[in-house]
Amino acid sequence: MEVTNVQQGNSVFGVIKQIFPGRKLLIATPYLWLLLFFLVPFAIVLKISFSEMVIAIPPYSDLVEFADETLNISINLGNYLFLAEDDMYIRAYFSSIQIAFNATLLCLLLGYPMAYAMARAPQHMQTTLLLLILLPSWTSFLIRIYAWMGILKNNGLINNLLMALGIIDDPIIMMNTNFAVYIGIVYAYLPFMVLPLYANLVKHDHSLLEASADLGARPWKTFLSVTLPLSKSGVIAGSMLVFIPAVGEFVIPELLGGPDSLMIGKVLWQEFFNNRDWPVASALAMVMLLLLIIPMALFHHYQSKELESTNEK
Amino acid sequence: MSNIDVASPGSIEQKPMLQIQNVTKKFDDVLAVDHVSLDIPKGEIFALLGASGSGKSTLLRMLAGFDKPTSGQIILGGQDITSLPPYERPINMMFQSYALFPHMTVEQNIAYGLKQDKLPKDKIQKKVDEMLNLVHMTQYAKRKPHQLSGGQRQRVALARSLAKEPQLLLLDEPMGALDKKLRTRMQLELVEIIEQVGVTCLMVTHDQEEAMTMAHRIAIMDAGWIVQVGSPTDIYETPNSRMAAEFIGSINMFEGKITQDEADHVVIESHLLNAPVRIGHGIATALENPDVWVAIRPEKTRITRDKPATDINWSSGIIDDIAYLGTHSVYYVRLDSGKIIQANMANTERHGERPTWNDPVYVSWEESSPVVLNN
Numbered sequence: 001m002e003v004t005n006v007q008q009g010n011s012v013f014g015v016i017k018q019i020f021p022g023r024k025l026l027i028a029t030p031y032l033w034l035l036l037f038f039l040v041p042f043a044i045v046l047k048i049s050f051s052e053m054v055i056a057i058p059p060y061s062d063l064v065e066f067a068d069e070t071l072n073i074s075i076n077l078g079n080y081l082f083l084a085e086d087d088m089y090i091r092a093y094f095s096s097i098q099i100a101f102n103a104t105l106l107c108l109l110l111g112y113p114m115a116y117a118m119a120r121a122p123q124h125m126q127t128t129l130l131l132l133i134l135l136p137s138w139t140s141f142l143i144r145i146y147a148w149m150g151i152l153k154n155n156g157l158i159n160n161l162l163m164a165l166g167i168i169d170d171p172i173i174m175m176n177t178n179f180a181v182y183i184g185i186v187y188a189y190l191p192f193m194v195l196p197l198y199a200n201l202v203k204h205d206h207s208l209l210e211a212s213a214d215l216g217a218r219p220w221k222t223f224l225s226v227t228l229p230l231s232k233s234g235v236i237a238g239s240m241l242v243f244i245p246a247v248g249e250f251v252i253p254e255l256l257g258g259p260d261s262l263m264i265g266k267v268l269w270q271e272f273f274n275n276r277d278w279p280v281a282s283a284l285a286m287v288m289l290l291l292l293i294i295p296m297a298l299f300h301h302y303q304s305k306e307l308e309s310t311n312e313k
Numbered sequence: 314m315s316n317i318d319v320a321s322p323g324s325i326e327q328k329p330m331l332q333i334q335n336v337t338k339k340f341d342d343v344l345a346v347d348h349v350s351l352d353i354p355k356g357e358i359f360a361l362l363g364a365s366g367s368g369k370s371t372l373l374r375m376l377a378g379f380d381k382p383t384s385g386q387i388i389l390g391g392q393d394i395t396s397l398p399p400y401e402r403p404i405n406m407m408f409q410s411y412a413l414f415p416h417m418t419v420e421q422n423i424a425y426g427l428k429q430d431k432l433p434k435d436k437i438q439k440k441v442d443e444m445l446n447l448v449h450m451t452q453y454a455k456r457k458p459h460q461l462s463g464g465q466r467q468r469v470a471l472a473r474s475l476a477k478e479p480q481l482l483l484l485d486e487p488m489g490a491l492d493k494k495l496r497t498r499m500q501l502e503l504v505e506i507i508e509q510v511g512v513t514c515l516m517v518t519h520d521q522e523e524a525m526t527m528a529h530r531i532a533i534m535d536a537g538w539i540v541q542v543g544s545p546t547d548i549y550e551t552p553n554s555r556m557a558a559e560f561i562g563s564i565n566m567f568e569g570k571i572t573q574d575e576a577d578h579v580v581i582e583s584h585l586l587n588a589p590v591r592i593g594h595g596i597a598t599a600l601e602n603p604d605v606w607v608a609i610r611p612e613k614t615r616i617t618r619d620k621p622a623t624d625i626n627w628s629s630g631i632i633d634d635i636a637y638l639g640t641h642s643v644y645y646v647r648l649d650s651g652k653i654i655q656a657n658m659a660n661t662e663r664h665g666e667r668p669t670w671n672d673p674v675y676v677s678w679e680e681s682s683p684v685v686l687n688n
Contacts, residue, residue: 054680203399205410205412207408207409207410208412208414208415209406209414210377210379210399210412210415211406211408211412212412212414212425213378213379213398213399213400213472214377214378214399214400214401214404214405214406214474215400215425215426215429215477216401216429216430216477217425217429219402221429225425226414229416229418230415258382
């Protein structure tokens, strides 16, 4: 690279290239984007989480104050301590993770056969099937959740139908329960499970399945010992894509869930808008971020290890 | 395809190990395999040789159980296996791409088939070690397939397909993924291992050299049916048809008419050649039609500057082109009739005096060299 730079240094283009190295510019762009739209807001939230609530606009105190020739830097850890004191927050975190985990598992159980069938479908049908998976997301997310309210409520589609058929006399209570929350999350995030799984499964070498059958493995055994292990990275990618947004989900528990479906997104909303306690809400967000960063870091670590081993060729 | 006497190793038993009876395979309306029947004795290495689309791979896949024949039977060791699924057949295959499980080590790959039989752990380990030793891969046991070279992967694939001691071993284009240098070495190594194990083996290839090097017998396939079955020598020296003759090696073909058909010799006149062709033996089958083809292999011809002393088995022409191939040169001689004939000349001297471009020469051959083929 240096040799070419020296050679190009003689020409006008070379000089321009040395001032604006194209490669660095290209790499800098996404970093700049992340810095502006991720790191700066993150720093603001972090700052607020260490401040104190005041009745003012904005409703939090400054960390750095300069008055009477003294520079005061006050870092308030009270918000974090408060989260630890009140077990409501801990329960909210715990139940968010639990709901997200169960929903991810349900998405995996539903999504895997779907992705598998898509990957095995004839070539010309695969595009259509992919389109069908994506089609619902062309409608607004909020409208689709409202539609589920219409389906699940006491005088909704399901109950009306079952009562009309005489199967039940009283409506089954589905709305405002955890059941409805699960339906909402699984429905909304299923495509995020199916797509990475499909992308993984469609690349599988068919001759491996034949080799397995040839060596005496029945179809079910072949699936367990060849297809499933080889789709591991797809399973992990899909699960992360469902789990991470599901933990912080606010709209679905708010609209479909009841008073007992405690999720951290909902608590955060209440702190922010109902209590106007920005510092505690920020602290809640920071802790949630930490909780999500750990599985993400593990995933990243695992993936780069996987990449390394396949690149060793 | 009838009874051809094979000069194969004496260990081969009389009763056929594998019987393919009238097997036909149709894909929609296309006949991929057309009433193929074959008997393969125990311990034989048999090659299906054909161009792509000849149906050889379809036949192999039917033997493995991946495709079902439209009609016909496949009998292995006296048992009809036509409708058995692949996982119940005592047949193992070495795939063209090897199809090694990428998430398993060499050891686990070899053990995979044994595990399906629910053998005890120590027995599996013993067999795996034996297989690793057989293919000289013991020190690579813990590696993953992507850490191996092409030749090493092939050995693992072979070990995996032999581990279950199948009654029939299938090889799908065994050298297809290897470079030319490695190919020649692996061909002999593979045959050595297969013969050491003593397994009956059926391979599919489009490479005639590979088939002739490795197989005891060869079947030439074309358009779904078998053109000729025989030992490499049979197929090369006594092809039964133009298709068989042209498929293997190079050959010169001349149209002609039988003018004398005696018990001890035949004379054929061809308008393409200056002198008549005399063959020093009778033709086995009496031909109804006197119009035949005469086929002569390039290495069985001679090029001379002087006119041969006889009035048979020669033709004159000028040298049109020369291909120098090191071991021998191929001369393309344009005969007086305009037909181009290929003649090989061994390069026995380093700087010998040889005919060159546009030299007038005579091409001649022995009475035993030409083969007469049906029109």
